[in-house]
Amino acid sequence: MQVSLAEFVLALVESVRAAAAAEGVVLRELALSAPLDPGPQRSRCPLQATEPGSVLSLDELRRRLRRMDCMVTLDRAGLVRARRERIARLEIRVRLF
Amino acid sequence: MAELKDVVGALLKELAQARVLADLFSRDVSREYAKDPLLGAFPVPRAEIREVSMQLKFAVNAVEPGKVDPHAVARERVPEHARELAQEVFHEFIEKHPQATNLLKLLGEKELDLAAAMESAVANALLADPALTEAALRGRAEAVARAAGSELERVLFAEPELKRLVTRAQRPPALRAALREKAAAMAVRLVANLRDAVAAAEKLALRIDVSVTRKELAEAPEFVLSQISLTADIRNYQWVEAGEERGRPVRHLQPE
Numbered sequence: 001m002q003v004s005l006a007e008f009v010l011a012l013v014e015s016v017r018a019a020a021a022a023e024g025v026v027l028r029e030l031a032l033s034a035p036l037d038p039g040p041q042r043s044r045c046p047l048q049a050t051e052p053g054s055v056l057s058l059d060e061l062r063r064r065l066r067r068m069d070c071m072v073t074l075d076r077a078g079l080v081r082a083r084r085e086r087i088a089r090l091e092i093r094v095r096l097f
Numbered sequence: 098m099a100e101l102k103d104v105v106g107a108l109l110k111e112l113a114q115a116r117v118l119a120d121l122f123s124r125d126v127s128r129e130y131a132k133d134p135l136l137g138a139f140p141v142p143r144a145e146i147r148e149v150s151m152q153l154k155f156a157v158n159a160v161e162p163g164k165v166d167p168h169a170v171a172r173e174r175v176p177e178h179a180r181e182l183a184q185e186v187f188h189e190f191i192e193k194h195p196q197a198t199n200l201l202k203l204l205g206e207k208e209l210d211l212a213a214a215m216e217s218a219v220a221n222a223l224l225a226d227p228a229l230t231e232a233a234l235r236g237r238a239e240a241v242a243r244a245a246g247s248e249l250e251r252v253l254f255a256e257p258e259l260k261r262l263v264t265r266a267q268r269p270p271a272l273r274a275a276l277r278e279k280a281a282a283m284a285v286r287l288v289a290n291l292r293d294a295v296a297a298a299e300k301l302a303l304r305i306d307v308s309v310t311r312k313e314l315a316e317a318p319e320f321v322l323s324q325i326s327l328t329a330d331i332r333n334y335q336w337v338e339a340g341e342e343r344g345r346p347v348r349h350l351q352p353e
Contacts, residue, residue, distance in 0.1 A: 008303060012101065012305060014301050025109045025113070027327060030327055031327075032325050033324045074157045076308070080321060
């Protein structure tokens with residue numbers, strides 16, 4: 001099952017932020033580390049969205065994600081079936097507040 | 098299997114509840130301290146959680162389109178369109194009317210905020226009927242225009258003296274047609290805005306199903322595991338006094 005990487009990351013950030021706000025918690029920072037299979041068109045997936053150690057603002061993350069045009073496999077079953085050498089790891093740190 | 102946002106929400110709720118338990122403990126301890134002549138001189142211990150740092154490991158089971166409630170989106174979007182329409186109508190048919198001075202004087206005497214009355218009548222009518230939101234999402238602006246136009250007429254013609262003055266410049270049929278035209282233009286804008294907003298919300302409404310329990314994760318190979326790390330502030334609320342009611346102070350909660 002392939003999903004848009006940009007939509008996945010934004011949906012994850014927004015849903016976690018909404019869940020926290022509902023409990024009276026203000027999220028300051030969120031870091032995500034997720035394995036994914038970009039498929040054969042790996043070159044279209046700039047997985048280095050965040051340079052190691054740097055933190056993006058949410059606006060900057062949105063801007064970078066808009067430039068991404070790639071469908072990826074993120075689910076466990078899909079990753080287990082994928083060729084191991086193709087699996088990459090997305091690392092993103094976002095400052096939310 | 099659980100939705101990621103529910104797992105995070107549940108963990109954060111536990112933290113808030115932990116603080117409630119700590120406060121209840123402090124209350125009970127303070128009573129004991131008050132009874133004891135020696136402890137009474139000591140400050141009562143109180144735990145306070147201000148910042149949270151949390152790491153959560155999970156495996157993504159599925160990412161699927163989530164559900165968007167179009168009526169919730171409409172509740173966010175309709176009021177601003179109703180406000181724009183009411184202000185436009187007020188400006189064009191009252192403030193630019195040849196009898197504007199008399200009209201504004203009359204509204205002052207009647208203590209009638211006509212723009213606000215039109216705004217709330219239009220917004221309420223559009224939100225009260227779910228079929229209108231569904232029609233708007235199908236691109237049917239006419240139904241929305243009809244409902245908004247008839248509300249504008251109803252409010253503008255409700256007060257006989259106001260109706261008499263307003264219709265001096267334009268006969269009622271011409272005025273009705275002009276109001277319908279304004280409502281139709283607003284309806285086209287609202288329909289486009291609502292459809293865009295629902296489409297954008299659907300993109301963000303992905304449902305991320307995850308496994309988080311030890312048993313589930315033990316069955317998953319290490320390379321499929323994801324992790325989120327959160328740093329968060331716990332918002333504290335305090336009671337503040339906001340005036341008096343029947344001789345008693347009125348208090349409400351405000352973020353610190």
